Amino acid sequence: MDAALEAEIQQKHTAETILAMRRWTDKLISFRLTRPAAYRFAAGQFARLGLPLEQGGQVWRAYSMCSAEHDDFLDFYSIVVPEGQFSSRLARLQPGGQVMLDKRAMGFFQxxxxxxxxxxxxxxxxxxxxxxxxxxxxxxxxxxxxxxxxxxxxxxxxxxxxxxxxxxxxxxxxxxxxxxxxxxxxxxxxxxxxxxxxxxxxxxxxxxxxxxxxxxxxxxxxxxxxxxxxxxxxxxxxxxxxxxxxxxxxxxxxxxxxxxxxx
CATH class of the missing domain: 3.40.50.80 (Nucleotide-binding domain of ferredoxin-NADP reductase (FNR) module)
Structure with a gap:
């Protein structure tokens, strides 16, 4: 990847750590991420989460926050698509693994x-x-x-x-x-x-x-x-x-x- 593009991407997201992973069924998981001190969102908004691809680049998906606006962590709930480019990778991660977080929350579902x-x-x-x-x-x-x-x-x-x-x-x-x-x-x-x-x-x-x-x-x-x-x-x-x-x-x-x- 071009160095300038890589630098631009890094300015737009942070790397957050998985604190907990819960498997409700074989197709449903919830997970908790660390939250950057500067990250703000309104209840009902969603975050863009990213994971790296083996062949290079990233794959991104939108997830609504489950956690409260004031919590010092971020909770999410996900369906696991067995062949899904994002969720199948996510489901294999354990606490300590990392997920990219876009620095801006989005959406108007308030x-x-x-x-x-x-x-x-x-x-x-x-x-x-x-x-x-x-x-x-x-x-x-x-x-x-x-x-x-x-x-x-x-x-x-x-x-x-x-x-x-x-x-x-x-x-x-x-x-x-x-x-x-x-x-x-x-x-x-x-x-x-x-x-x-x-x-x-x-x-x-x-x-x-x-x-x-x-x-x-x-x-x-x-x-x-x-x-x-x-x-x-x-x-x-x-x-x-x-x-x-x-x-x-x-x-x-x-x-x-x-x-x-x-x-």
Whole structure:
């Protein structure tokens, strides 16, 4: 590589160390990196992470932060694609290994883009739950809304990661007086046990089961939505919500929905 190009790349990223690696399933991992003292992000944003290639150069992927804005580390959640150029390499790393981190956080998937409302719906599929774990560590989110529903839809129940961490959010000392506001609604489309929701999120919105299970009637006046996950879920859910009378938030036109594609 040209020396000038190499120097330019190094100015744009830092090399961070893996502090912990957790394997939830053979296809899902979470990992913790060191955090540069100067690194800043807003809950809901994503980082660009890079790994070197054997033949030279790097491969980069975007990952939403799971950690809080104030944490002195950075947490991420990833699907492992067996032949994937990035994730398969990442999954083989151990604590002590290194990952490149772009110095700038990116994205506009933040709760403060939504106008005030009574109910906040956080709708996710798969690893799309990651930014909500960060967003739910903002005290102002708990104060702004009277009720919060975190909906995590997966194919199989083994993929319902972070259940203990979600439960612990209710008792966090910074917002424990508001902890009762949170409902966690898991959904498994292939092996849901009796009593668990088992359809895709758009269908659960359409037939009213999601609102009924949460005990939270959905109305444009009171309901605000964040969507994150695979593009098909985001597209179909957005379309369904529009049929129900909701609209996207724009820069100069506050609405009811903000969205992010998980990949």
């Amino acid at each position: 709760a403060d883009r939504l106008p005030d409302g009574r109910d906040l719906w956080l709708l996710a599929t798969g690893t799309g739950i990651a930014p909500y774990l960060s967003i739910l560590q903002q005290p102002e989110v708990w104060r702004r809304f009277e009720r919060i529903a975190l909906v995590h839809c997966v194919r199989e129940t083994a993929e319902l990661s972070f259940q203990d961490e979600i439960a612990a959010l209710r008792d966090h000392p910074l917002w424990h007086e508001h902890g009762h506001k949170l409902q966690y609604l898991p959904v498994a489309t292939r092996d849901a046990p009796a009593g668990m929701l088992g359809q895709r999120i758009p269908a659960l919105l359409d037939n009213g089961e999601l609102a009924a299970r949460a005990g939270m009637a959905m109305t444009p006046e009171h309901s605000r939505f964040m969507l994150c996950g695979n593009p098909k879920m985001v597209e179909d859910t957005h379309r369904q919500l529009m049929k129900m009378g909701y609209r996207m938030t724009r820069q100069n036109a506050p609405g009811h929905i903000v969205l992010e594609n998980g990949w």
